[in-house]
Amino acid sequence: MNVGDPILNISIFAAFVVVTLIIVLRVSRTNKTANDFYAAGRSFSGGQNGTAIAGDYLSAASFLGICGAIAINGYDGFLYSIGFLVAWLVALLLVAELLRNTGKFTMADVLSFRLKERPVRLAAATATLAVCFFYLLAQMAGAGGLVSLLLGVNDRLGQSVVIAVVGFIMIFYVLIGGMKGTTWVQIIKAVLLIAGAGVMTVWVLALNGFNLSTLLGQAASVAGEGILNPGAQYGLTGLSRLDFVSLALALVLGTAGLPHVLMRFYTVPTAKEARRSVVWAIWLIGLFYLFTLVLGYGAAYLVGKDAILAAPGGVNSAAPLLAFELGGSILLAVISAVAFATILAVVAGLTITAATSFAHDVYANVIKKGAVPPNGEVKVARITVVVIGVLAIVGGIGVQGQNIAFLVALAFAIAASANLPTILYSLFWRKFTTRGALWSMYGGLGSALLLIIFSPVISGAETSMFSNVDFSWFPLSNPGIVSIPLGFFLGWLGTVTSSVKEDPQIAAEMEVRSLTGHGAEKASSH
Amino acid sequence: MAHDDTGTNVPSTAIDYVAIEESPAFIEHKRRHRSFVFPLAIAFLLWYFLYVFLADYAHDFMSIKVFGNINVGLLLGLSQFVTTFAITTWYVSFANRKLDPAAEKFRNELEEAERA
Numbered sequence: 327m328n329v330g331d332p333i334l335n336i337s338i339f340a341a342f343v344v345v346t347l348i349i350v351l352r353v354s355r356t357n358k359t360a361n362d363f364y365a366a367g368r369s370f371s372g373g374q375n376g377t378a379i380a381g382d383y384l385s386a387a388s389f390l391g392i393c394g395a396i397a398i399n400g401y402d403g404f405l406y407s408i409g410f411l412v413a414w415l416v417a418l419l420l421v422a423e424l425l426r427n428t429g430k431f432t433m434a435d436v437l438s439f440r441l442k443e444r445p446v447r448l449a450a451a452t453a454t455l456a457v458c459f460f461y462l463l464a465q466m467a468g469a470g471g472l473v474s475l476l477l478g479v480n481d482r483l484g485q486s487v488v489i490a491v492v493g494f495i496m497i498f499y500v501l502i503g504g505m506k507g508t509t510w511v512q513i514i515k516a517v518l519l520i521a522g523a524g525v526m527t528v529w530v531l532a533l534n535g536f537n538l539s540t541l542l543g544q545a546a547s548v549a550g551e552g553i554l555n556p557g558a559q560y561g562l563t564g565l566s567r568l569d570f571v572s573l574a575l576a577l578v579l580g581t582a583g584l585p586h587v588l589m590r591f592y593t594v595p596t597a598k599e600a601r602r603s604v605v606w607a608i609w610l611i612g613l614f615y616l617f618t619l620v621l622g623y624g625a626a627y628l629v630g631k632d633a634i635l636a637a638p639g640g641v642n643s644a645a646p647l648l649a650f651e652l653g654g655s656i657l658l659a660v661i662s663a664v665a666f667a668t669i670l671a672v673v674a675g676l677t678i679t680a681a682t683s684f685a686h687d688v689y690a691n692v693i694k695k696g697a698v699p700p701n702g703e704v705k706v707a708r709i710t711v712v713v714i715g716v717l718a719i720v721g722g723i724g725v726q727g728q729n730i731a732f733l734v735a736l737a738f739a740i741a742a743s744a745n746l747p748t749i750l751y752s753l754f755w756r757k758f759t760t761r762g763a764l765w766s767m768y769g770g771l772g773s774a775l776l777l778i779i780f781s782p783v784i785s786g787a788e789t790s791m792f793s794n795v796d797f798s799w800f801p802l803s804n805p806g807i808v809s810i811p812l813g814f815f816l817g818w819l820g821t822v823t824s825s826v827k828e829d830p831q832i833a834a835e836m837e838v839r840s841l842t843g844h845g846a847e848k849a850s851s852h
Numbered sequence: 853m854a855h856d857d858t859g860t861n862v863p864s865t866a867i868d869y870v871a872i873e874e875s876p877a878f879i880e881h882k883r884r885h886r887s888f889v890f891p892l893a894i895a896f897l898l899w900y901f902l903y904v905f906l907a908d909y910a911h912d913f914m915s916i917k918v919f920g921n922i923n924v925g926l927l928l929g930l931s932q933f934v935t936t937f938a939i940t941t942w943y944v945s946f947a948n949r950k951l952d953p954a955a956e957k958f959r960n961e962l963e964e965a966e967r968a
Binding site for chain 1: 869870885889896903914915919936958
């Protein structure tokens with residue numbers, strides 16, 4: 327079944343690409359220094375940056391994935407939204423401002439402030455690249471799935487071509503635009519996405535007399551009463567319930583450890599603006615997740631579970647199909663273009679984060695030991711952008727048809743296990759040592775990866791990546807419940823067993839600076 | 853912050869940060885920050901996990917209809933949105949009123965000390 331008009335879909339998406347490209351070219355004239363390329367000269371306001379954070383965060387998994395999950399599984403899909411939103415309080419209360427005050431470009435800047443620089447940077451860069459890689463794969467896989475529905479491209483070759491096109495446009499944006507261009511793409515996309523979802527939400531509510539209860543009743547009359555109650559997806563067995571606890575833990579603690587989110591805090595001039603960014607992000611993201619609740623139940627009622635599952639994109643097609651049901655080909659084309667723009671913007675944000683981490687942490691500080699010629703770092707960052715872009719294209723083609731939600735949840739679990747413990751310890755625990763940081767980061771990262779490899783998502787079940795072999799022994803599909811506490815525990819254990827104590831002078835300097843903003847990187851003026 | 857040739861951290865200025873850190877004014881600033889964010893962070897995490905456990909293990913309770921087709925689960929879920937928005941607003945007003953003025957005062961003093 328194909329819905330809508332592929333030509334119309336492509337035209338509206340092309341218009342988005344052209345408009346954003348013009349903007350990227352206009353804003354990128356001042357991209358000269360590392361400060362410009364990585365942190366957009368720290369020139370964004372809290373409102374702009376908060377909108378860009380929403381643009382970065384509301385990925386295809388959020389929009390297509392959650393709408394679909396609610397349409398199919400009802401209440402259990404809604405649980406994702408809550409975890410994704412509440413997580414922002416960790417970033418707001420504990421991380422954003424202190425991080426802005428003590429770092430320059432990357433998460434590793436904060437960790438290496440008072441810990442031994444090279445090993446800590448290498449560990450932080452490894453974790454950053456791992457998280458970005460899984461997140462990237464998820465987005466690219468999402469792009470492939472979306473294409474089949476929206477452009478009527480059903481064969482594998484055609485989908486691969488589209489993934490490659492999306493990848494190359496993204497590489498171009500990031501190379502030319504740096505952080506400033508990427509940020510503008512995210513701002514435009516966030517506005518379009520939230521506006522588009524808002525229009526659809528009002529539309530669905532209008533069809534039901536602006537009464538949520540009526541809408542729920544209609545959805546239940548089509549899909550059965552169970553869609554309103556928890557348990558449809560995770561309530562089946564004791565194990566699946568435990569799996570849900572694990573997922574909930576990864577969601578709420580993962581956000582404040584996601585490198586591309588952390589990096590956004592450096593694009594504003596002060597800690598106060600970083601705080602304002604998070605506040606904007608929380609309101610926008612919260613609003614959007616409220617929309618997805620209506621859209622999900624709207625799709626369950628107006629499109630129906632069977633039609634969604636029968637569509638080429640499967641569960642991910644609920645939102646586009648609902649758009650078609652409401653506004654015909656035109657609305658479908660607009661929503662599809664927005665969905666593509668979503669993938670493009672998120673992929674661009676991840677790529678610049680990964681490139682910054684490699685160029686700034688690994689190349690400039692570990693390999694070259696800080697002795698880099700002017701602009702040498704940015705040159706390496708640009709090359710890294712191309713390498714990562716190509717890897718994402720190849721990987722994205724490789725993981726076509728894989729479960730997107732699993733890859734995103736994996737990225738969250740790794741971020742919460744490998745990054746968050748060290749960030750919190752180094753900001754709040756004076757005695758934290760280099761050994762604690764290394765044990766926590768490598769231990770959290772390693773255990774999360776290991777548990778995933780030996781979980782049913784990789785082997786042993788019908789829905790596994792390799793369904794014909796079985797080497798799984800870890801029964802849960804999300805490792806968070808084990809690997810996150812382990813990351814925290816290893817950070818503590820490594821610290822209390824360290825014989826070397828860290829310099830109290832520098833620890834004092836970090837604490838004073840984190841709470842006062844003294845000596846924080848300033849906005850660059852052009 | 854700076855690093856010497858071997859990558860070891862060295863203090864970047866002549867400012868005695870240990871003395872500042874141990875000054876009563878700074879201790880009070882730090883206490884004010886932590887005594888606000890820590891209890892609040894613990895509280896919202898407990899509230900979130902209470903909700904998660906109810907949604908995961910108390911299906912019958914969550915399925916009780918309160919009015920129309922709106923059940924307990926939906927109301928509790930939406931209340932997570934409400935508390936998130938409320939905590940955000942509360943923290944921002946606290947930080948603007950209590951934390952920012954103190955931080956600015958320290959910053960000005962430190963910048964003066966650096967110039968001297």
